[in-house]
Amino acid sequence: MAADRRPYELVVFGASGFTGQFVALEVARQRPSPEPRGPALRWAVAGRSRVKLTEVLEKVAEKLERPTLPAEVGIIICDVINPASLDEMAKQAAVVLNCVGPYRFYGEPVVKACIENGASCIDISGEPQFLEEMYWKYNERAAEKGVYIIGSSGFDSIPADMGVLYTRNKLKGTLTAVESFLTINSGPKGLCIHDGTWKSAVYGFGDQQRLRTLRKQSHLKPVPVVGAKLKRRWPISYCNELCEYSFPFMGADASVVKRTQRYLYENLEETPVQYAAYVTVRSLASVIKLMFAGLFFLLFVKFSIGRQLLVKFPWLFSFGYFSSKGPTQKQMDDASFIFTFFGQGYSQDHTTKHNKPNMKICTQVKGPEAGYVATPIAMVQAAVTLLKDTTELPKGGGVFTPGAAFSKTRLIERLNQNGIEFSVVSSSEV
Structure with a gap:
């Protein structure tokens, strides 16, 4: 990558947005070099308003208890x-950190500009249609x-994708299947998420037919089980392991x-891992509350006027989980997450063709508040890995998932050093 030939190694696009300001703060936290007198990380913020971007940098300096940020920012x-x-x-950046969503509306122009001007790009999209469409439209050009x-x-x-790879690497055998369970821990003030995520979900579920059509047109062969x-x-089920x-x-x-598993199987000839993802709740009352929220959501999202109502009144239709104001600092300080992975597989001397799995493993990924503390950590460490671990990246470039891009890099190590902890809970042969 041409980081040394461009004014900035990292550019945070959308830094004045709700999530972007936290990403800018996380970039500013990075140690520029292991050596005290090493070169500083060259970075910039980008957006529509100079006034708002200046205010973001002032707030970042205040939170880090610095008189000001370096003039080079x-x-x-x-x-x-x-x-x-x-x-x-894009011409000024080695890596653009794109924080402007919903990505289905605003993501593609950034991807296109980065590719045509030789900059890599990282985003935090949770929109499968956008992610998969960018692969089919731009993978070859990005590689070129x-x-x-x-x-x-x-x-x-990032926790889910890298968590599966971590589980695979820690099993002393062949991992063939993983179930993940996400537990969100909120403090006494409850959980609140900025409505930008809600809007992405509304538009995504409202246009699922487009995603189904895209996948049908791809003519991909099934990955073997x-x-x-x-x-x-x-x-709705009860997880006995987690109670x-x-x-x-x-x-x-x-x-x-x-x-990711398709990429690793087709390009690196690695054994594909089956995967299923779940969310946990502690009480039956929470289950009922979420059921009603889900039913309202699925009913309203089918119609244009319903989508308008969902977007206009996120607090009402999400039963208080989403808000245009987002979480308070207290809510973020009290919140955390745990991903628990239950994996199964086979020891080296046990066949995968006719026998039941004889290996089990449980791993976890733990971290701080998910949306505005853990997300900036994950995004920035992915960008740093892209800058630093160039020889371990897939050769040539392209459009990748995190696991496909970073499976051979030190990303998990970096995440561990910055507050997102990967660990083995148990491993046994049965």
Whole structure:
């Protein structure tokens, strides 16, 4: 990558947005070099308003208890509806951290500008349609230009995708299937998420036919099932291992992990891992509350006027989980997440063709508040890995999932060092 020949190694696009300001803060936290007198990380913020971007940098300096940020931190004025301005931004960056969503509306112009101007791009999209469409439209061109376009590099897909790879690497045998269970821990003030995520979900579920058509047109051959087939749980079930209720996770995790497993199987000849993703809740009352919220959502999202109501009143229709104001600092300080992975597989001397799995493993990924603390950590460490671990990346560039791009890199190590902890809970032969 041409980081040494461009003014900035990292550019945070959309830094004045709700999530972007936290990403800018996380970039500013990075140690510029292991050596005290080493070169500083060259970075900039980008967006439509110089005034707002300046205010973001002032707030970042205040939170880090610094008089000011280094003068070298740049400000780039650009607008997602102005392709020329996106080109100018991309020309100045080695890696663009795109925080402007919903990506189905605003993501493609940034991807295109980055590819055509030789910059790599990382986003935090949880929108399968956008992620998969960018692969089919731009993978070959990105490879020609030698740049990396890596989507879904925040919460929850980085913990899920890298968590499956971590589980595979820690099993002393062949991993063939994984179930993940996401537990969100909120403090006494409860859980609140900015409505930008809600809007992405509304538009995504409202246009599922487009995603089904895209997948049908891709004509992909099924990835082989190795070993015993993973049994799917009921829509609402009780997880005995965690003593909690669970239901299928409706986000991008399954799509991202399955794309990673396809890439590793087709390009690196690695054994594909079956995957299923769930969310846990502790009480039956929470299950009922979420059921009603889900039914309202699925009913309203089918119609144009319903989608308008969902977008206009997120707090009402999400039963208080989403808000245009987002979480308070207290809510973020009190919140955390745990991903628990239950894997099964085979020891080296045990056949995968006719026998039941004889290896089990349980791993976890733990971290701080998911949306605005863990996501910036994941996104920034993915960008740093893209800058630093160039020899371990897939050769040539292209459009990748996090697991496909970073399976051979030190990303998990970096995440561990920055507050997102990967660990083995148990491993046994049965």
